[in-house]
Amino acid sequence: MTLVLENLNLVHDTEVHLNCVSASFAPGRLTTVLGRALAGKTTLLRAIAGLQPVESGKMERDGVDFGVLPPWLRDVAMVYQQFINYPHLNVFDNVAFPLRKRHVAEADVRNRVNTALSMVGLSDFSARKPSALSGGQQQRVALARALVRRAGILLMDEPLVNLDYKLREQLREGFRGLLASQSGGIVIYNTTEPAEAMMLGDQIIVMHEGRVLQAGAPADVFDYPANVAVAGIINDPPMTILAGRLHGGRICFDGGLELSARGHLAKLPPGAYRFGIRATEINLTEAGGVSGHVTFSEVSGSETFLHVVTALGEAVVQLQGIHHVLNGARISLSFSPERLFVFAAHGEGKLLRAPKDGEN
Known part of the structure; x- marks a missing residue:
């Protein structure tokens, strides 16, 4: 049938x-x-x-x-x-x-x-x-x-x-x-x-x-979203997408942050890309990372969602537990390159690499 x-x-x-x-x-x-x-x-x-x-x-x-x-x-x-x-x-x-x-x-x-x-x-x-x-x-x-x-x-x-x-x-x-x-x-x-x-x-x-x-x-779509649009739809809150370039084994984000291109990113050819990071994979840090200011803070159940404007672009952070963060507060964010999704810089942004690639 x-x-x-x-x-x-x-x-x-x-x-x-x-x-x-x-x-x-x-x-x-x-x-x-x-x-x-x-x-x-x-x-x-x-x-x-x-x-x-x-x-x-x-x-x-x-x-x-x-x-x-x-x-x-x-x-x-x-x-x-x-x-x-x-x-x-x-x-x-x-x-x-x-x-x-x-x-x-x-x-x-x-x-x-x-x-x-x-x-x-x-x-x-x-x-x-x-x-x-x-x-x-x-x-x-x-x-x-x-x-x-x-x-x-x-x-x-x-x-x-x-x-x-x-x-x-x-x-x-x-x-x-x-x-x-x-x-x-x-x-x-x-x-x-x-x-x-x-x-x-x-x-x-x-x-x-x-x-x-x-x-x-479900697991395949979640782990390997076909493009930038799917990455936004399959995640709640939507995945944060940041522009950057890969050069000399380093990821250079538009806005100044640099990270090592290790793990599943190591064999990517140099060039421009869009990098995706899930809200659950972004952390608050005391030192280093990228600075930004909170535009909206929301506590939902046992989780806290922060909307943050940084030099890299806008990011959404999902934290476990209740965190009282005022709108306008300055915070610093960090994330691991091993958790980055890589999409083509142009067109629909086809998926090129996913964190799961580094586990195989």
Whole structure:
């Protein structure tokens, strides 16, 4: 039941929504589509569901032209970011609706609905109307209604974005169990959160401005981002990118800092490059390093994020623990050359070296 997309294109009023999008989705696997707002993620799901016609390209499922089928014959269930429920039906009947439309036996309806409600934590709310629920609970009703269908293709467009953090964590674990119970089903899950994409996906597709930039296993995309754009999208906060040159075994950053080009950088030819460093790999130092001033400081849970302007450029630092740093404070930063990613200086900034290269 593999779904294959080939060169899907959609342009509306000169705005590109899909640009030569090709991808494949295997049964029994959960694919996360990761990208920022307006990346084309929702348009892609709507095209697969048959709700958005494309201008060109092909969709095939097991060799059959999937794109010519009307939406009701595609065996697709979809969960939207904005929940949609029937206000005149209680929770149980909302979830049961697609099963009853398909004339499923009532005993089976009850079992499947109760299982779905238990999965999303709404077992005690089956008799309530949607108007008596919170926004997060209503989203879970819509989610349960999609899950109960056991469709061949399940599309999820940021379904957890309106839920609180604890419930999101709980439901993410539930999705893994759901996938195991949906043997043979294809699950495609849109998200803007790199951590969610990494946690859930057997495969990640990174989209940006209507294009697929990279697809692969989560660890491969994280360890080897194809270019500068992917490096920014797959990291939260985005990877800091600094311009510099390699000469005489030294990295000379624009702004004055010099580091030894050792490890995976040793065999790079001289020239201009872009160097990437993750926020977790930048440290505060008492001496040496590069000086800068803090433009924004934020404590989130047990971590502190600092936005710093330096002579090298802007950098984002992620520190473990709570650090009280005032805006405008002068600090000094350091990082190891062994943790640097190297991208081409021109064009899309193709990845040339990654820290993992030094471990092989």
